[in-house]
Amino acid sequence: MPLLSVEHLTVTFNPDSRPVPAVTGVDLHVDAGETLAVVGESGSGKTVTALSVLGLTPRPPACRTTGTIRLGDTDLTSLDARGWRSVRGRRVAMVFQDPSTALNPLLTLGTQIADAIRAHEPVGRAAARERALAALELARLPQPGTRLEQYPHQLSGGMRQRAAIALALAAGPQLLIADEPTTALDVAVQAEILDMLDTLRRDLGMGLILITHDLGTVATHADRVAVMYAGRVVETGPTGQVLGDPRMPYTRALLAATPRLDAPARQRLVAIGGHPPDLAVAAPGCAFAPRCPVALDVCRDERPALRPHAPDQLAACHHPEAPLPGPVAAEHDPTSAGEPTGEPVAEFDEVVLHYPVRRGLLRRVVDRVRAVDGVSLRLWPGRTLALVGESGSGKTSLTRTLLRLERPTGGTVSYSGIDVTRPDREQLRRLQREVQVVFQNPYASLDPRMTVAQILAEPLRVHRLDASRTELVRLLEQVGLDAAALDRHPAAFSGGQRQRIAIARALGPRPRLIVCDEAVSALDVSIQAQVLNLLADLQREHDLSYLFITHDLAVVRSVAHDIAVMRHGRIVEHGPAERIYGSPTHEYTRLLLEMAPGHPTQAPSGRTAAWSR
Known part of the structure; x- marks a missing residue:
């Protein structure tokens, strides 16, 4: 009997x-010790399905849930509030995408984890504290x-994500649901956490549902995969079969839109055209038909059922053998090779940024954290410089000196001849318009009290630019x-949709330089491809420069002209992207490439073909 069985779930x-x-007729199952990956675009129903299990x-009346959800021999849909309290956390637990929202900022980790244990078991504070310590050790x-x-x-x-995992594991659940657990983490920490989840699943015999948009992670860490679109499962089966020989055009389109480490540098991604359907508008036929390049009349008139197409592989498609159009060859980019020309847009010259460490009653400075330690870099017109490295390497601290959010301890930072640390009034106004930023966390960067129209119009009005509704629609x-x-608030959107709004806001003032701090980490692969292609188009049209901070080395491969690898506040390798990917000289750079999910050299048992096709 499966550990978890979901039948005909409709929400x-x-x-x-x-x-x-939001969810229609979903059937899923997870066995003990198995990892099921659930993938799909924002709004496909992945998270709603997971929340239903919890x-x-x-x-009611805000929401109606029908169907059956069984955890072992327990019918979860029949539980009352008290029954759910005994199951939630004790038998099934969840690790959310943002650990900052899952952890109480007013309580220590020990108190939070001990309270979670005591909520389910009659143990004293001392014993609960020992268990909390064991949970933190288990989460490494x-x-x-x-x-x-x-x-x-x-x-x-x-560390916060590990603490959130420890909190979820504290009561010893049989099933763990991880919703984008590594989205905002660098490749080293991402690899450690995914390997830790794999080990816990094997050692504890725990079932794991991994919700993610990273198909490289799916290829290397999932036993089976379920692809969701418009609230339905459209393809499911063993990971090697589904990713190696997909039968649903939507699955093939997701794979084509995914950046690859082994792809040619700066290759244009194959974005999925159109938009996901409005679920409030009932339509006959396949929900993917309006976006499908091989759709026929029958696809628009009759919804296909999930049917077997290979051992244990199901797909909802009327003609699964139809070949998709091949990728369009990327246009030649004259800036992709050779030496940069012109004057630098921005320069870092021997930049040093130290943070004081204060201790004692008088808060005396006893040490300094060398966040940036003698960095020199140049950003050139019409080119993208990718800044990569682990968390704490100094990437964001260096960028904050350009954005005037930190004053460097030493060295100089300049933009187009302007000393960023000492601009006059006119230079400051120019800096604020021509240098825009897209932050990593769209939940924190958008004012929840403002509508999208107000968010987009605010910087346009500040800089006396066109803020008409027509212009706002064009940005969206x-x-x-x-x-x-336009008339909705940020809370009405998914994380990926919020990030698109943040990117639209940055594009509004028509900048010359955009700092992208993990700007596409929250986006699913189809929207990510659209945004990366858009950024490339805008770069060619307007000679834009990008400073791209990211942990996703496959994304770097598709956007960067130059790469700078940072570690411990210093640049350990810097040069053209083709050279660094082809023959990295520093051991740390080679290590980062090897740890990236879906790297061609990785060979997890039974899954190599799924990602190396």
């Missing part, structure tokens, strides 16, 4: 007014004894959203 929001079927969807958090007394804000992003269309988004 409908606003069932009595304007019904929105009983966290809204109660360094110095777990010290971490018990720390608050979430005192940990790095990777550039990033794959429509005019209906």
Whole structure:
């Protein structure tokens, strides 16, 4: 008997007014010790399905849930509030995408984890504290004894995610749901956390549902995969079969849109045209038909059922053998090779940034953190410089000196001849318009009290630019959203949609330089391809420069002209992207490439063909 069995799950929001079927007829199962990956675009129903398993969807009349969810021999859909409290955390737990929202900022880690244990088991505080320490050790958090007394804000992003995993594991659940657990983490921490989850799954016999948009992660860490689109499962089966020989055009389109480490440098990605359907509008036929390049009349008139096409592989397609059009060859980019020309857009010259460490009653400076330690770089017109490295390597600290969010301890930072640390009034105004930034976390970078129209119009009005509704609609269309988004607030959008709004806001003032701090890490692969292609098009049209900070080396491969690898506040390797990917000279650079998910040299048992095709 499967550990988890989901049959005919349907989740409908606003069932009595304007019904929105977020999930329709979903069937899934997970065995003990197995990893099931659930993939699909934002709004496909992945997270709503996971929340249904936890009983966290809204109660009637706001939401109606039908179907059967069984965990072992327990029918979860029949539980009342008290029954859910006994199951949630004890038998099934969840690791959310943003650990900052999952951890209470007012409580130490030890208190939070001990409280979670005592909520399910009649143990004393001392015993619960010992269990909390064991959970932190299980999650491989360094110095777990010290971490018990720390608050979430005192940990790095990777450590916070480990603490969130420890919190989820504290009561010994049979099933763990991980919703984008490594989206914002660098490749080293990402590899450590995914390997840790694999080990815990094997050692504890725990079932794992991995919700992700990273198909490289799916290829190397999942036993089976379920592809969702418009609230339905459209293809499912063993990972090697589904990714190695996909039968649903949507699955093939996702694979084609995914950046690859072994692809040619700066190759244009194959984006999926159109937009996901409005689930509130019932339509006959296959939901993917309006975007499918091989759709026939039958696809638009009749919805296909999930049917077997190979051993254990199901796909919902009327003609799964139809070949998709091949990728369009990328146009020649004259800036992709050779030496840069012209004057640098921005320069870092021996930049040093030290943070004081204060201790004692008088808060005396006893040491300094060398966040940036003598970095020299140049950004050239019409080129993309990718800054890569682990968390804490100094990437963001260096960038903050260009954005005037930090004053360097030493060295100089200049933009187009302007000393960034001492601009006059006119130079400051020019800096604020011509240098824009897209931050990593769209939840924190968008004002929740403002509508999208207000968010987009604010910088335009500040710089006396066109802020008409027509211009705002044009900005949204550039990033794959429509005019209906203008009158809504950020809370009405998924994480990926919020990031697209943030990118549209950065494009509004028509900048010369855009700093992209993990700008596409929250996007699913189809929207990521659209945005990366858009950034490339804008770069060619307007001679834009990009400073691209990311942990995703496959994305770097598709966008960067030059790469600078940072470690411990210093540049350890710098040069043209083709040279660094083809023959890296520093051991640290080689290590980062080897740890990247879906790297061609990786050979997990039974899954190599899925990613090396």
